Amino acid sequence: MFDKLQAKWKVKGWQLALILVTFAIGGSLTGWVGRKLLGLTGMEHGVLYYVLYVIVITLLWPMAVILVSIPFGQYPFFIKYIKRIGGRMVGKSHARVVEEEKELAVGQLAVGNQQPSMDDGQNKNQSQIPDPQSLTPNHTKIAVFASGGGSNAQKIIDYFKNSSRATIALIVCNKPGAGVLSIAQQEAIPSLLIDKEKFFRGNGYVDELKSLDIEFIVLAGFLWKIPIALIKNYPNKIINIHPALLPKHGGKGMYGHFVHEAVLAAGDTESGISIHYVDEQYDHGRTILQVTCPVLAGDTPDLLAKRVLALEHEHYPKLIEKWIGR
Ligand code: GRF
Secondary structure, eight states: OHHHHHHHHTOOHHHHHHHHHHHHHHHHHHHHHHHHHHHHHTOOSSHHHHHHHHHHHHHHHHHHHHHHHTTTTOHHHHHHHHHHHHHHHHSTTHHHHHHHHHHHHHHHHHHHHTOSSOOSSSOTTTTOOOOGGGSOTTOEEEEEEESSOOHHHHHHHHHHTTOSSEEEEEEEESSTTOHHHHHHHHTTOOEEEOOHHHHHSTTTTHHHHHHTTEEEEEESSOOSOOOHHHHHHSTTOEEEEESSOTTTTOSTTOOTHHHHHHHHHHTOSEEEEEEEEOOSSTTOSOEEEEEEEEOOTTOOHHHHHHHHHHHHHHHHHHHHHHHHTO
16 A cells, blocks of 8 residues: 555655655644634534534644645645646636546556566556656656666756756666566656567557657666667657767667776776667667776776666756756
């Protein structure tokens, strides 16, 4: 139940705890103040008393929770929550709420349909769709594609968490059980586990991505080649990061420790990162940014990998921000 709430409200565990505490204290405060107020009227505990009590606490409750939410740092959540409940109660924004719920259901269907091997217990949120209320209309939606642990994905998510311009709206992964799926779950970001046959057939997952309004695609350790249909539908809107100085040490099979082993075997004195547009060949599109680091005497693939990964974490999120805003 807590998992569901966390995902629904797009909050972290600790925030959910504060929200629940706010609900509890706000509720008790409402009851207490309501009884005190009615006590002032000197009324008997009859039907009228209880009718009035319900009216009073209905009016008091929003104020009480908003008040309590301030010291707990949950004011932004409760303002949105109460506006939404209020909208439903007065029926004013009911149409909008229904529209959003419809949108949600359509999205779930779109994503849910495409999942080949769902739910081994770890990937519970794979068919979640972002709560439209949590995104402003001007949020640029970015999908991160990853196949592995997802340390870059995590850095990118963190970087855009408080952005008013862009959000990581979807994690796309081709590997059941990959670390990046747990990150998506923890961060309450929807994820899509893709099927190889569908990915490379016809339009692949283009419709699903478009239906989620994904505008940019960022590859962060995604090991499949990007099919031409996706490239055509996202012209100059897909980038990749490679842990070496392309055009050296790139291409099929050049990933992870293979790259760093190749750098060391070649006797290179420097390595680094390359961020580039994605075309139909592995690690081939136009370079956007390269940042170098030295290869040191006594380096092992692991030592070099760490140095390069630190550069990725530092530069990729910032570059993405510039790139989407250009
Ligand atoms: C990174 O080294 C990236 O350059 C490469 O794949 C790796 C992904 O690492 N394309 P992580 O999963 O983000 O830790």
